[in-house]
Amino acid sequence: MKRLMNLRPSKPTALIMGLLPFIVVLLIYIVASDVRLAENPNDKLLPSMSSFVEAVDRMAFTPSKRTGEYLFVEDTLASLERLGLGVMISAVLALLIAIPLGFVPFVRAGLSPFVAAISMVPPMAILPILFIVFGMGEMAKVALIVIGVTPLIVRDLQQRVMEMPTEQLIKAQTLGGSSWTITLRVVLPQIFPRLLDAVRLTLGTAWIFLISAEAISATEGLGYRIFLVRRYLSMDVILPYVVWITLLAFLFDYLLKQFNYRTFKWYDAGKERS
Template sequence: MRMINHHPGRVSATLLGLLPFLLIMLVYSLASQERLAENPNDKLLPGLEQMTAAVERMAFQEDRRSGDYLMVQDTTASLARLGMGVGIAALLALVVGILNGVLPLVRANLAPLVSALSMVPPLAILPILFIVFGLGELSKVMLIVIGTAPIMMRDVAQRVRELPGEQLIKIQTLGANSWQVITRMALPQVLPRLIDAVRLSLGPAWLFLIAAEAIASTEGLGYRIFLVRRYLAMDVILPYVIWITILAIVIDQCLRLTNRRLFPWYNAGGH
């Protein structure tokens, strides 16, 4: 049998998916044991006990200075910024993307601007955001919006333009006006695609969030990582990185399941 025709079963696929993670853990464990055997105080590759102790200290013990559970506080702050930024970006993408896709006059007016904004490196304008919006929450949220909204706008507009032309002809033949074309034809078919666009934007959104928190913040996952790096506290940094990865995976899977639950017709096509 040709390899291209060999499809693993559910159990086999799960095991194959876990294999790279297990190999990474094995390699790290062996390297950590070797370094700690030479130097028990080595900070570069902390062992499992060191990282477990750090997580317990950061997540389950009150900070002596502030009285807060630092990991919980950082997670709450980062998720609030991420949710607000991605939410605003998704709303803008939905409105502007549909208008660009459906209305030729709007597309002629806004499409060049959206294309230009999507090419601007968001981190390059971070100092401008701090100058304009200050060092508070608004600048961090705006960085996420500016970094993700234009790409999602272009994606939504492209999805609208890919809708079958027969649908547009039929709905207009039945007497629909522009508003009805948008709300009854374009919007229902674009919403599941918007969720896919949000999922694809989560990676860049996390990047912009952590960059903003690292530069100007007093709490947050990115802030904590860059704060402890001066002490070479890899026992804190690595668990934080793993925690961010877990959060990103959980959010992505929640969006995927929401998409499947709300729009089964869309996912039935193999999306």
């Protein structure tokens, strides 16, 4: 008798099971929207599917009468630029900080408590300080992502470095490797795929900081648009934007996972791919 924990669905079955919750949620929304609109055709809380189509056409495929730009495209590009810059800076800083923290005991003794304390500071609490220091421009938004994400990646990578097999480090030293050589030839190649995993896991957090910063101070961006139209209860615009942000986050997660798998096949050896 096979145990439930040992049963594996086929790929078509897994695909259907993965899509099923989305289909159920969509059907529930359609039914609830029809009920509310039947009672009040002007209800804005649950717009009809046709309202979403009209809103997407207006935002994405019709130039703005005021600026002549396609607002959906401009908002997406602005947000992706901020997110990409913030995550890239966070990844580089985390790599430069985490390896010494995990590899060199004296560095760990001096800086590890400080990094741990910094990681506990709520980034949103210091957003006003960032606006005061960097102004209301792009720098403050990127800085919020960096400050919010970098400590999380640092602590994860530090732990990964400390978990490296001691036998590898001893053998590298026996073969005459210096600390610098071992860092470059032994530690860095094993930590880099873990860095990509850490970036994947923190993308959701980075999106939260980005949307929050754009909601407070921006003239374009996905978060800016959502909070701009909320005063008009424009759910036909808000919900497509939320879905688009979710799709972008899912796409980035998938691409990073595929890049990691194809570039560092040894890293995923023995793991079950999802």
